[in-house]
Amino acid sequence: MKKTTQFRNLIASKQLEFIMEAHNALSAKIVEEAGFKGIWASGLSISAALGVRDNNEASWTQVLEVLEFMSDATSIPILVDGDTGYGNFNNARRLVKKLEQRSIAGVCIEDKVFPKSNSFIKGEEQPLANIDEFCGKIKAMKDSQSDEDFVVIARVEALIAGRGLKEALQRAEAYRKAGADAILIHSKRSDISEIEAFVKEWGGRHPLVIVPTKYYSVPTERFRKLSISLAIWANHNLRSSIKAMRETSNQIYLEESLINVERTVTPLEDVFRLQGMEELAAAEKTYLAASEKNMNAIILVTKSGYHPILKDQIHQLNTFGIREIHKIEVSEGNRQNPKNGDVYALYSARDQIGENTIISNSEITYKEYIIEELTKENNKITILVDPDYEWKDSPQYFVKGKIPYSKWLYDQTSDFIEMTDKPVRDQTHGEFIGLWSVSGKGAGVFKNVLEKLARRKDFKQLSLIDLFTAIQSVHPISIKYTNGSWLDRKTFTKIQKDGDIND
Numbered sequence: 001m002k003k004t005t006q007f008r009n010l011i012a013s014k015q016l017e018f019i020m021e022a023h024n025a026l027s028a029k030i031v032e033e034a035g036f037k038g039i040w041a042s043g044l045s046i047s048a049a050l051g052v053r054d055n056n057e058a059s060w061t062q063v064l065e066v067l068e069f070m071s072d073a074t075s076i077p078i079l080v081d082g083d084t085g086y087g088n089f090n091n092a093r094r095l096v097k098k099l100e101q102r103s104i105a106g107v108c109i110e111d112k113v114f115p116k117s118n119s120f121i122k123g124e125e126q127p128l129a130n131i132d133e134f135c136g137k138i139k140a141m142k143d144s145q146s147d148e149d150f151v152v153i154a155r156v157e158a159l160i161a162g163r164g165l166k167e168a169l170q171r172a173e174a175y176r177k178a179g180a181d182a183i184l185i186h187s188k189r190s191d192i193s194e195i196e197a198f199v200k201e202w203g204g205r206h207p208l209v210i211v212p213t214k215y216y217s218v219p220t221e222r223f224r225k226l227s228i229s230l231a232i233w234a235n236h237n238l239r240s241s242i243k244a245m246r247e248t249s250n251q252i253y254l255e256e257s258l259i260n261v262e263r264t265v266t267p268l269e270d271v272f273r274l275q276g277m278e279e280l281a282a283a284e285k286t287y288l289a290a291s292e293k294n295m296n297a298i299i300l301v302t303k304s305g306y307h308p309i310l311k312d313q314i315h316q317l318n319t320f321g322i323r324e325i326h327k328i329e330v331s332e333g334n335r336q337n338p339k340n341g342d343v344y345a346l347y348s349a350r351d352q353i354g355e356n357t358i359i360s361n362s363e364i365t366y367k368e369y370i371i372e373e374l375t376k377e378n379n380k381i382t383i384l385v386d387p388d389y390e391w392k393d394s395p396q397y398f399v400k401g402k403i404p405y406s407k408w409l410y411d412q413t414s415d416f417i418e419m420t421d422k423p424v425r426d427q428t429h430g431e432f433i434g435l436w437s438v439s440g441k442g443a444g445v446f447k448n449v450l451e452k453l454a455r456r457k458d459f460k461q462l463s464l465i466d467l468f469t470a471i472q473s474v475h476p477i478s479i480k481y482t483n484g485s486w487l488d489r490k491t492f493t494k495i496q497k498d499g500d501i502n503d
């Protein structure tokens with residue numbers, strides 16, 4: 001239900017309703033969570049929270065900014081304390097327009113003169129608005145609202161100003177006739193006698209709103225008996241927060257420690273919850289680019305690994321949006337097969353293999369866009385192969401594809417046929433660079449194969465060649481050819497040292 005309609009229903013309801021003060025988005029949320037059906041955006045509290053006086057020192061647009069945050073943060077209606085409407089009828093009707101744009105449910109204006117003062121500070125000395133002028137303002141506001149349920153409440157300050165019951169009634173009646181949706185009759189007495197006398201004469205002509213700040217000890221039942229429509233608890237969140245903040249600040253100042261305060265303050269988790277972090281987490285799942293969606297990475301790190309290149313690799317993964325990176329230590333294998341140990345290490349990391357996992361060794365780095373190439377398709381196992389290879393004396397993996405690399409190859413992909421540890425003339429189409437991805441079904445197959453291999457006696461000695469051969473027998477592997485865009489440790493070190501690969 002629209003906030004305006006919710007609030008109109010509150011005003012129209014036969015029972016006594018309550019709204020509670022808030023002065024920013026956080027307090028507004030707290031009011032809503034407490035169960036209130038509406039929020040009083042108090043001028044006193046908002047100005048105090050902004051560190052200024054309740055004398056229109058904050059400009060109306062500054063107040064509007066606060067209101068916008070409050071409204072965005074809540075789903076219950078907000079009644080704004082509009083003071084005098086910040087000027088004449090013209091300013092007041094523009095205020096209505098701006099409030100409606102922010103889904104504010106209603107505004108209350110008081111029959112004083114801009115710039116106003118708080119009613120509890122020398123109330124008698126405050127000039128009241130001319131009745132006709134104030135009626136014109138109400139009419140202009142009602143005429144300018146575009147939502148028929150938007151509520152304008154006229155606040156009668158005659159009792160505050162010591163003008164007596166007669167004038168209070170006269171003003172209230174004029175405002176009713178001018179189109180106000182309800183009358184707020186304000187009193188600064190500590191008993192309810194003035195309000196009671198007013199209600200008696202008023203005789204239920206129009207809904208009445210009260211602010212019992214000064215007559216706080218009057219039992220709420222009395223308001224019910226008087227058929228009051230709405231009671232505003234006008235400033236108690238502001239006042240309770242001042243007390244709580246003061247106690248905490250004083251204690252931390254004196255004790256120079258947080259130890260005794262931690263138990264008494266709201267846990268951080270509650271702060272995050274109030275900020276709506278859960279919603280953001282859910283939205284991220286729905287809306288984040290595929291690149292950041294459920295993606296993680298596993299890096300197989302050798303003990304003697306070279307840290308600058310690993311750091312660079314992590315930086316590239318982060319730049320691509322991958323935050324969850326598991327570094328898995330690989331035992332160094334044996335002299336004949338220094339890379340053996342990769343499969344065993346991957347097995348130990350099998351629980352980290354997720355929906356979309358990038359796997360790579362720590363001896364290379366690459367440009368973030370080649371990660372994108374790897375992750376374009378779902379349900380795959382894709383390995384990156386550089387067709388432009390040299391045979392070095394360090395361990396390498398050579399790959400034969402169904403289709404060799406050619407610059408005319410449309411998407412630079414091919415089915416995988418086999419992997420060898422030496423290049424084979426007319427058979428080898430490139431070098432596997434040690435970077436691959438598993439996604440969806442492909443990730444499932446990958447894990448199953450690891451489990452199967454783990455049952456072999458020679459498991460700890462198995463190499464990636466054994467792994468890819470085993471996968472190949474149950475699930476196709478894709479090759480993605482990449483020409484450059486990656487560096488091995490040797491080249492990386494040279495560039496770091498000399499600044500240019502060709503030096």
Ligand code: SPV
Nearest residue numbers: 042043044081119211234
């Ligand atoms: C406010 O809360 O700012 C009000 C109510 O206008 S009172 O302070 O009682 O005037």
Ligand code: MG
Nearest residue numbers: 042043044081
């Ligand atoms: Mg006020």
